[in-house]
Amino acid sequence: MKPIIRVENLGKEYRIGLKAEPYTTLRESLVNAARRPIDALSGKGKKNGDDRFWALKDVNFEVMPGEVVGIIGRNGAGKSTLLKVLSRITEPTTGRIELYGRIGSLLEVGTGFHPELTGRENIYLNGAILGMKHDEISRKFDEIVDFAEIEEFLDTPVKRYSSGMYVRLAFAVAANLEPEVLIIDEVLAVGDTAFQRKCIGKMEDVSKNEGRTVIFVSHNIGVVSSLCTTGILLHKGEVGAIGPIREIVSKYFEIDKSDTDDKVRVDILNEEELWTTGKILQMRVAWDAGLFRDGCVCDLAFYTVEGTKIFGLESHKLMDNRVIPGGKTEAIFSIENIGLVDREVRVDVGLKRDIGSNYDVLVENACSLSIPSAGLYDYKVDDSIIVPKASVSV
Template identity: 55%
Template structure:
């Protein structure tokens, strides 16, 4: 039976912008009077949503609002969201760096945290002394730390400098030692913020491997915040997505990453003219994109789903502000659920321009063998003339879902987890 090791109920954190406190004696007395009577703080009833990009009407802001989730023992929970979504605030509350405004946290066992470069380190103490200091904070005795110290130093790769004050360490060395301490002193819950990005590629790979060992081999729990979607997908078993201080998703990792990358927006390939976030001189605009696939002799027309391994037609409709005939190039960039580029299609490769004329024109791309694996992809569109910055550019505003098929002709469908991207050939023509 699964054991819940961490439970968060109705967790909220409110901050006052500008000065600390209520600002007036009457407000302080009002807050104190409500508190002694066991009443709710009257200033908690006001406050804006934590949207850092807009100017609020209140001096109070909810960094977190009504967060609820449970974490099972041995689970790796990824936490993602835009800057200012509340990720670091949540981890600071869990690590008891700060307290919640409302709500409760129930946990079992020791929590070790790595939130910022040098978290828990005293700059005047040596690396070795800081290892003992961190162990004592976690409740370990000297004998327990002695049994682990050689392993901690070896993993950190800082053995030559272990008896040097950490104020002389680089940020990368500090993170190496801090992570090594947090990971090896046997916490029941390991909390890691995106501080690992400071380390080099070799250490990041080493750290992720250690976190996998902690969760799978030792049955310990990890909470991991990162903007690296590849690391999130490879490491985490569950995902929490935060937006403006609120939880908008908790569940499977791939679905959560898709939601985050799409920005929780609805994509309509047929109504691209509604999109305001576009770049270019706007002499032509992308109006719509539609996909057709020819699979097993049957044509599936004008859908947002195509079959892998089939012949695919991509029809791009333009609205031309400049209606005179001109030679243009079109490019499409495909990214997968981790925002990793997987394919580019363009008539720039063939050095054969397409021709646009009139108020509306349609360009067709033909791909004989569309062999991307099954998942949703986002597509960026660029259009322009030779030697120009382009008339229109839409980033990740088109969506296509690929359905898995037996495109190898082996009689079986490839596994969903199989990775592999194939060189595609494309022909471009007017219709």
Template identity: 60%
Template sequence: MKPIIEITGLGKKYPIIHEKACYGTLRDTIMNSLHHPFASKKTHESFWALKDINLTVNRGDIVGIIGRNGTGKSTLLKILSGITKPTEGKVKLWGRVSSLLEVGTGFHPELTGRENIYLNGVILGMTRKEVSKKFDEIVAFAGIERFLDTQVKHYSSGMYMRLAFSVAAHLEPDILIVDEVLAVGDAEFQKKCLGKMEEVSKEQGRTVIFVSHNLDVVQSISQKVAYISDGHIKQVGKTIETVDAYMSDTVSYQAKDFETKNKSAFISKVRISDENGNPSSNLPISLSFTIDIEYTVTNKLEAVLCFLFFADSKILYAVTEADKEGKLRLYMPGKYRATLKIPEFFFNVGTYRLDISIQVPSIEYLDTKEGFNFRIISDSRDKRNQLFGGKVYGHMASLLPIETKKLQ
């Protein structure tokens, strides 16, 4: 196979900006250099957002990039699309790149839908001719025919997103780079977009590189997955294996010291374990499992521990400590452990994400830990599996009794 992207030894270093030293006005800069004429202007503290990245992507591949927040995924996409320069290393591209890091970049609210299609198309790298050729398709895909000559500022947010995405979906680059932009918009449109991405890759041989937190999506459309952790590629290769490696890394979490500084409450440990108490990200549907949290409260405060379960990037289930009483819990300073037990046949077969927070609802998040992934797998006692020929419908699996009486 021909590679279309070849990344070798790529690294990106950012200076750590300290408000006082760097956000200066011109006067500060001049005064500083007068006061300390020989001092170097550079901030010495810096961190590597990416380091030693090596990756080869073949023509026509869909490559998913996964990893926790703040591990350098977006920086990688920014370098690939040319927005920012790497500090070291090299990227060779054998094709035209278009990037979609945000939906609707360059849209102008005062312009009409029609005008914005042209503007946005050219901003994203099409020529006006190409936009004209695709114009009807774009409009039809977005389904905004009636509002074509209405200013975009009068659009509903859904219409706006649809139009913006549909311009982007009709790009014809050799390489399409997509950040987590699909998380927005309604589910139906999301599906349409994913379908479009797959179609673009399969039928037209285009290469797609995308970042997503939705592991279901990653598993269903990518041929190859790169798992980035702390600015390094921790694993790259076959989709299922890499996603599994990522998930097993995210079943447990141990806070580092600097993360807990100056917080009135912080989560220090998170662990997802199977029925036997072993950490695991693959959980059989017919067995219960537990989520253990250790956290420390440093001041006396009222708060509540909250678990959020996501499926398809949407909240599926939220449960807090206070669901029964309906009021916050009074915490005295100290260390706590909480265990949430999920019964068997609760979540259906599929991939889920868990976010945990200690919060004062709708006022303040004291601490949040995001992105713990687990997968519910079918097992021999999963009878529904047999009913629907292996297909899975919905996300809940509670075996609610259905009482049936013969009436006549």
């Protein structure tokens, strides 16, 4: 079978930090012109601040028809740049892309629609851009409007839409106008939870039942793991790994931890990593002595493997709103399981200098736990958050 997407030696370079030239007189310009050959020979002719940044470097991969591919990586890894190149929004600096068929893409909020046109007009405009005839678009029109849930505002200019309304219409257009390749960025996070689930269901339907290709970027690793079959890991603009999504997710967490493993360590102090109902879990977070000389705050966040947050703990709330004193290099959390059963749980750890500041260190998937069924209480994870009994010692 022939790949629907083939990427070969792809690179994208951006020019950054170019400083504006100061105003010069005619006399100064003539003098500079006379000196330029001499400066070039002596190496003085280089402009300060003319830096170049490679957002993508030597990227190679293939995608088969009907495949659902998740692209994951840390912020700045090049994910959004890759999607823009695949969507033909920006041209690559090096390499080539072979892509067969129509592309429906949903990237940044604000792209793809003309703000002065109504929702109705933008539906027909996008269909025309995809190469569809007016009759083809009309046959899909009601389906798009029903999915987007914006019938009341259909004849309102989209510049008056909220970001959520915009995303609903944009996704409905991208998914329902029958593109061979559907490209979706993290923009779905703008919508409400119910609509996000609706979009994920549509992407599954498009790939499994209609045989179309989906390229998906999200920081919600649980959604990526459940939706995608293949993963591409980007790290600093390069392909770190390609393969089955579960393997790629594991590699992603390994890379993410490797940047902080020398500074932060997380250990389960219990003999068994089985956290049954009523049992106290003891988790130690240790950090480098020079990392927080004036004290810090240590936070834990517990998630299902699907990416649903179960609960979070903040050290200052367990210490009468105080930070961990300077000179301390570890915190031990004691957490009672009040009813979680029969699931795998992953834990993220965040460290920051003060209560209201941003995290200085964030370790995703710092550790994982198995919670067996105890036959007692069965806590079903939904959109609510539980807070167990917990304490911290330093």
